[in-house]
Amino acid sequence: MQPETFDTVILGAGAAGMMCAIHAASRGGRVLVVDHARAPGEKIRISGGGRCNFTNIGTAAKNFLSANPHFAKSALGRYTQYDFLALVEKHGIAWHEKTLGQLFCDNSAKDIIAMLLHEMDRAGCELRLATTLVSLERDESGFAVTLGGDGTARIHCRHFVVACGGKSIPKMGATGLGYQIAEKFALGVTETRAALVPLTFGEDVLSGFREIAGVAADARVTCGKAAFEEALLFTHRGLSGPAILQISSYWREKQPIRIAFLPGQDIHAALVSAKRENGRRAIPTVLADILPKRLAAHLAEVHGWAGPIGEASDKKLAAIAETLQGWEVYPIGSEGYRTAEVTLGGVDTAGLNSRTMEAKAVGGLYFIGEVVDVTGWLGGYNFQWAWSSGWAAGTAIAERAA
Structure with a gap:
């Protein structure tokens, strides 16, 4: 035939x-x-x-x-x-x-x-x-x-x-x-x-992420020379959202990624202004004005940012701003081809x-x-x-x- x-x-x-x-x-x-x-x-x-x-x-x-x-x-x-x-x-x-x-x-x-x-x-x-x-x-x-x-x-x-x-x-x-x-x-x-895929983290980081799973925030995510400004999303397994999917194509094992919330904004200036306007407000409450409420509360708890903002020195406020725009975390992997x-x-x-x-x-x-x-x-x-x-x-x- x-x-x-x-x-x-x-x-x-x-x-x-x-x-x-x-x-x-x-x-x-x-x-x-x-x-x-x-x-x-x-x-x-x-x-x-x-x-x-x-x-x-x-x-x-x-x-x-x-x-x-x-x-x-x-x-x-x-x-x-x-x-x-x-x-x-x-x-x-x-x-x-x-x-x-x-x-x-x-x-x-x-x-x-x-x-x-x-x-x-x-x-x-x-x-x-x-x-x-x-x-x-x-x-x-x-x-x-x-x-x-x-x-x-x-x-x-x-x-x-x-x-x-x-x-x-x-x-x-x-x-x-x-x-x-x-x-x-x-x-x-x-x-x-796998590329364009969510990133996963060890239990030391993940335990905190679970508390804020479902929270999204605008961020600039960097790995090496690559950087993307889009939303990221906290999940029960780690981080997702457009900014994370983009950076996953550049990330390799044992590399950190850096997260800058509110890219392009002067967070330190915003905190100093808040201190001047009403020093009795608690730092987590002030942060909730510029970040999603659950994320602000989580970060404040993790880093010990407590008390009235009026009692915080300018040096402390600068350190808070630096942390929010230079948070470094180490993924341990990705969700793989299943979701890539x-x-x-x-x-x-x-x-x-x-x-x-x-x-x-x-x-x-x-x-x-x-x-x-x-x-x-x-x-x-x-x-x-x-x-x-x-x-x-x-x-x-x-x-x-x-």
């Missing part, structure tokens, strides 16, 4: 895979997308609280981590956030901008999935779900592919695209399959770890063509999206990398088919 023939097989019906399929088929190439899940775009569906933070209006290469910080520039520069936004608007999807340039659907993330499926259908792509990759071998004219599950088949293709993501959120079926494929064809894989939004690291970009996403040493083999060692900040950047890298590979494939 002869195998089915496709120009391109794409492993992964996520953001990058579907975008790649749309463009790979744009000039008539026969394209098949396969995914082990029973629905396409599952990570899109759950993203942004169900409204999909589909891009960031300020996307630039500086918003990404990679062993090669220049690698992402080509794809991001040729298919930009404005290009994807034009596609969204073409489909009449209402959207809004939130803080720091983040763009969300007004209605539902399902609108983005429907848009991609419509474009795939219009381009003539075939989609097979509940289908697994059994084997992948290279031959003289392309790749021999064996599929299992609902889409059991033997297939031959000229181009094979790996778009199956990283290890984050294993309950959704995430695995390290993309890295295994890379290693099978002798491509390097950089160290991988993305995987840091991946297929080494040294082995890929930045313009086409094709493996330099294996013609016809492509890697796109999260599986590659390109990881964006929180806020729509990783989706933009999916759109841009998927477009780059799909366009390159279409040009060869023309």
